[in-house]
Amino acid sequence: MSSESSPPLIAAQLNHLALHFPLLAKIEPKWSGSKDYSGVLDRFTLAISYCLDFIKWDVIFDAEYPMSAPDIIFGPEDESFQQFLVLHGEDPKSPMNRLGGWDSRDPTQLMLLVQELRDQYMAYQMKRVGEVQDDRVKFEISTIAFREMIVLIPSTFLQGIEMHLSSGYDKPEEVKFAVPLVDTNINKMVPGCPWIYPQKIYLQVIYPVENKFVSTPSAPRLKLVATPDLKTLFSIDDVKLPTWLTGMCMAEYLPPLEETLEKQVLEAVSLIDVRRRFIEALAVQFGRPVEADPIFCRKATFLAASGVFTFLVHLTITTQFPKQPPAIVLQSSQHFNPQGVPIKSLPLTDYPFSPRWEASLMAERIWDFLADEALIFKKYCNEQY
Template sequence: MCSETVSRIAPDLKNQIEVLLETGKFGVCSGDVRICDVKSGSLTTAKQPSGDRFKVIVPYGGQTLTWEVIFDQTYPEDPPDFIFGIEDTDDFCPDIDDVKSILEWDHRNPRALLLVIEELLQLYRQYQERLIEVSSRLQFEYSSLLDQTELKPDDIEIYAFRQSESKLGAVHFLVRLSADFNRIPHYLTRDNPGDDTAVLLLTFNSPDGSRVLPQLYLSPKVEHALGGAANLRIPAFPSGGCLIDYVPNVCQLLKNKVDQVVNNYEKRKEYVAAFLSYFNSSLLEYDADQFTKISFLFEWNDFFFILSIELPQFFPKEQPTLTFQSIYHECRGKPYTETYNDYPYSPRWSGNEMAERTKFVSNLILHNIFSLNDT
């Protein structure tokens, strides 16, 4: 929240604005609302702030809506008036009788303005739905998503760019994708507080749907947890395809990625637990948070060494790296080590079998090391 902007608001209206900025999460993307261009409609020369009109910027349909809100600071108990964006002035002009939160306006309720914005957005959604009635293709795409998927009206936002009163240009479909992000391990999300949001923006370059451009947007928290946007590439929209087929496919792709992250974490945890069970008395240290590293002090034919195991991000698909470190020898002033990541391995083995086989492989590697040194 911009404190400088809020500081220019008239005292009797300030609480309304603060609640709007602090708690207002709007639309499919749960985006923050902003205000700008704070002005005063009064000619007073009083020293206290007198701002009672401003522009509110609300995310919607992959765009932003800019509406001017007009209060009268001399009558703070009255509801505000609105001037809607230039592109909507002629058509989007809801009847005040349809806006219950204005008819029942209570200036003592700090959420009063927030409730009005929410209700106006619902009416704006209905306005956009009416705009696409001129296109049978767009109507089909929208109705099929609602009728044949688990999506609800609040999960889809439509934004149509108008070329004239009767002709549409490009049309946005902004779709909220459902996935259980709560399953993602805590260590991947704790440094990125915020929303768990994934939305799919589909742009129809024309109402006939001859070309559709899909774009996936993840909140910073989800993007970091899933390894970055480049790690989750969505397919191109197929020629002649429909949203009813494409959207569920992308949603499943997202769910599969979450499953992969969770399963990799659980497999690493299982692997480390198996080693702790088998070789607990030899344990030096292990990563109890991400389960990516574990180290042991082992003995082989009266030779003591440290075995460090690093588990890669895509374990068990990628095999662990084994590093053997001598506790006796140095190389250029550092402990002598040898690293191996090419040895018999199968991602289908259980954690217990991996522990058994890793110890066996370690003995073979040490035998080869000593055999080479003896020669």
């Protein structure tokens, strides 16, 4: 989020928002709204994560009056959100209060305003979904609310499940739920974890709104979604969702799914040590690695030689190791293409390997394989050189 072209007071607000906002937020290209200060960017579109998607609001500062509070323009689908805010303006937590007492010299103001607006937007969407005339949606809300408050998160329903009513002239009404799964702090399970934000897994559940009685409603659309950094440890693409049976509701569907996910996350954490032992076994054969991933143990690079020919051995280890063999790429230390880039081999995965072998045997077989493969790679480099 660059703020180099914004007035200092506005830039400070943007920088604090970028560094400290607890959820994902993106500032899309900024523009100027002043004829006299055309080179000064004082307004932008803010994309804020909500219900596994993004809501976009225009934030309008005034370069001529940078000490003034910004105006917020909501998207066309949320025109009634403005009215909702006015009706709840007397709430002590209302963002209207912050706008009324705006302190431009406090760099936290914009971040706190966006956070308060998002909290109100969540309440606004809950109200909209609660007014939907669909018996199945109403039933799901009642069962999930009970589950969220009593079983999983005793504190408050609002801190867990998010929901959104999507409607428009050119698309049918749908209610989308974002249900957080695995009530465990995954970050704390990984020693030396580098993640800034808590890693989460969600189930996205989308119901078409049925305004008339349907004897056998169709199953909702289901999708697992995870925060981006989690793929370094655990890929949700490897999870097979259970079948949604006829007459089932989310309160029935979620517990077995969560139990499966919790076991798979624990297994994924335990596999870090399996990969670490494998890299240590490779070091016995190749020597100390030039570089290696010390936290997730997903990558390692070793220096090797075949006679006077020296090359690097790059290993990429998947989260499915040892079920899947590492991909090996060789890189010459002596041969470069016309652009000056070191010549590399294609990824090698077809070599002697078994997930049942001990790490030491895996390393020995890779060493033996590369003794022959190095000659082939050297010949290839000489032909390209």
